[in-house]
Amino acid sequence: MSRRPRWQPLADSEHRLETNLGAWFAGERVVYRGYDLFSELADARWMELLLLGITGRRFSDAQVTLFERLWSLSVSYPDPRLWNNRICALAGSARSTAALAAAGATAVTEARIYGGQANFGAIRFITALSRAVNAGSDLRGSVETTLRAQRHIPGYGRPLVAVDERIAPVLNMARSLGCADGEHLNLALQVDTLLREGRWRLAMNVTGLAAALSADQGLNAQEYQMLASLAFSAGFIPCYADSAGRPEGTFFPFSCGRIHYTGPSPRDWD
Amino acid sequence: MPDQESITTAIWLDEDDGTDLFSAQKSWCHGYDVYGQALTRASYPEYLYLLLTGERPSAAQARVLERTAIALANPGPREASVRAAMNAGVGGSTAASSLIAALSVGAGLYGGARELYLAMLGVARCGHDLQAWRDFLPTLLNEWRQDLGTNPEEFGGTYWPEPQHTPGFEPHAEKTSLRTLQYLDALPQSGSSTAWLQRHLTELEAAVESPISLVGVTAFAWRDIGLSAEQGEYLYLILRLPGAAAHALEQGALGWRRYPFFRQGIVLRNDPGPVGKEDKA
Numbered sequence: 010m011s012r013r014p015r016w017q018p019l020a021d022s023e024h025r026l027e028t029n030l031g032a033w034f035a036g037e038r039v040v041y042r043g044y045d046l047f048s049e050l051a052d053a054r055w056m057e058l059l060l061l062g063i064t065g066r067r068f069s070d071a072q073v074t075l076f077e078r079l080w081s082l083s084v085s086y087p088d089p090r091l092w093n094n095r096i097c098a099l100a101g102s103a104r105s106t107a108a109l110a111a112a113g114a115t116a117v118t119e120a121r122i123y124g125g126q127a128n129f130g131a132i133r134f135i136t137a138l139s140r141a142v143n144a145g146s147d148l149r150g151s152v153e154t155t156l157r158a159q160r161h162i163p164g165y166g167r168p169l170v171a172v173d174e175r176i177a178p179v180l181n182m183a184r185s186l187g188c189a190d191g192e193h194l195n196l197a198l199q200v201d202t203l204l205r206e207g208r209w210r211l212a213m214n215v216t217g218l219a220a221a222l223s224a225d226q227g228l229n230a231q232e233y234q235m236l237a238s239l240a241f242s243a244g245f246i247p248c249y250a251d252s253a254g255r256p257e258g259t260f261f262p263f264s265c266g267r268i269h270y271t272g273p274s275p276r277d278w279d
Numbered sequence: 280m281p282d283q284e285s286i287t288t289a290i291w292l293d294e295d296d297g298t299d300l301f302s303a304q305k306s307w308c309h310g311y312d313v314y315g316q317a318l319t320r321a322s323y324p325e326y327l328y329l330l331l332t333g334e335r336p337s338a339a340q341a342r343v344l345e346r347t348a349i350a351l352a353n354p355g356p357r358e359a360s361v362r363a364a365m366n367a368g369v370g371g372s373t374a375a376s377s378l379i380a381a382l383s384v385g386a387g388l389y390g391g392a393r394e395l396y397l398a399m400l401g402v403a404r405c406g407h408d409l410q411a412w413r414d415f416l417p418t419l420l421n422e423w424r425q426d427l428g429t430n431p432e433e434f435g436g437t438y439w440p441e442p443q444h445t446p447g448f449e450p451h452a453e454k455t456s457l458r459t460l461q462y463l464d465a466l467p468q469s470g471s472s473t474a475w476l477q478r479h480l481t482e483l484e485a486a487v488e489s490p491i492s493l494v495g496v497t498a499f500a501w502r503d504i505g506l507s508a509e510q511g512e513y514l515y516l517i518l519r520l521p522g523a524a525a526h527a528l529e530q531g532a533l534g535w536r537r538y539p540f541f542r543q544g545i546v547l548r549n550d551p552g553p554v555g556k557e558d559k560a
Contacts, residue, residue, distance in 0.1 A: 026545050
């Protein structure tokens with residue numbers, strides 16, 4: 010039998026996309042993950058739609074509320090000094106547009122020390138730990154192995170400050186919704202105790218807490234990565250609004266002398 | 280005294296006139312007077328190289344950079360990042376959004392900047408060793424699947440999608456494209472990597488079981504001029520923007536009616552029908 014040409018997958022899909030995602034029937038209707046948007050999803054909350062769109066699964070009202078409030082309480086800080094928020098503030102000050110500000114800030118939110126990569130690492134860690142513990146591994150030993158390999162535990166510790174002021178309100182919120190009994194959260198709290206009491210003196214941050222809560226609602230790492238991509242928007246878009254309302258160029262401008270130059274002395278381009 | 284945090288940089292120095300502290304009168308880039316000297320004495324590739332590496336390139340290094348810049352400047356309107364820019368253009372979106380779209384789409388592992396990054400890792404790791412090249416993709420996949428972890432700074436962990444082909448090689452082509460061969464032939468001899476590639480292309484492609492791509496040739500060339508994978512990733516993103524801009528401008532003028540929409544393209548497997556029937560496929 011002759012081998013399929015390597016370009017065959019491209020030829021097969023040049024004019025055709027088979028999907029369960031959905032489609033717009035121009036002037037008529039919209040199908041969203043198999044549901045008619047205007048009838049079956051007419052009452053859906055935006056977060057509910059987003060979760061359905063990403064996962065293809067339906068979530069309970071309490072779960073949708075949980076995700077919404079996770080965003081509100083943990084990453085919606087309207088402080089223009091925060092790294093991703095500052096993109097919007099700079100865009101406003103530099104007289105760019107709102108969507109360009111939001112696009113830049115959204116992309117920047119995929120950071121390693123916070124945001125996307127940190128979220129992803131945290132859910133990967135807690136779900137892998139859960140699998141290991143369920144398979145009989147020792148919790149302490151598993152955490153120590155991760156610490157040795159990665160030199161940190163995703164979801165624990167925090168830049169700038171040691172205390173995470175979001176833990177208590179987020180935990181209270183999750184408990185009030187009946188969403189705080191899952192195995193990943195239970196495990197995350199055990200790791201918190203272990204790391205606090207051990208020589209590491211690391212505490213769980215809200216990234217670790219949110220990842221555990223999300224894993225308990227059935228999200229996998231890729232789904233969580235997609236969902237989290239817009240999570241900070243209620244924090245950074247207002248930074249554009251505030252900055253755009255001030256005189257141009259006045260968002261923490263730098264005078265020339267505040268460049269601390271460490272490069273070579275002046276030299277000739279001959 | 281108010282907050283006097285400063286920006287630490289070895290790249291740039293601005294000098295004010297002592298009165299208006301916010302207006303730079305002169306600027307130095309890695310020690311060179313930008314507006315007083317570099318502006319009239321440097322070529323653009325030389326200045327770009329200086330900015331990224333801190334040093335002026337040799338004549339051969341500058342020629343490599345110039346030729347790669349031309350080769351990469353326009354991936355053409357069928358390519359994903361340029362299509363993204365054209366999508367912005369036809370809808371009347373802003374210029375910046377066209378380029379943001381091109382950067383976002385052109386950042387990835389299939390023909391994008393992350394592929395170039397991994398291909399440069401491949402050149403650094405595998406060198407002239409055909410067996411190492413044969414093992415490169417399985418090694419990457421092993422690292423990805425184990426979530427290493429061990430060198431997250433180098434590989435970027437698993438945040439990026441799983442690699443599906445050997446970075447720097449064509450997953451969907453049967454043979455090396457003529458334009459890729461012309462690109463390779465046009466590169467000046469500036470180091471051992473490109474020279475080895477030019478001599479051993481056939482064996483390398485047999486080892487990897489795929490033809491080399493523009494990304495792969497670029498990775499070898501940039502390794503020879505001393506760029507790191509991280510520098511290469513940025514440079515690749517920058518150098519592909521001119522084509523995105525040109526095509527976005529052109530499609531913006533032509534308008535959405537003359538741009539493909541794939542009207543018959545979507546086949547829904549779970550269409551509930553016009554009134555929303557009960558059962559979902």
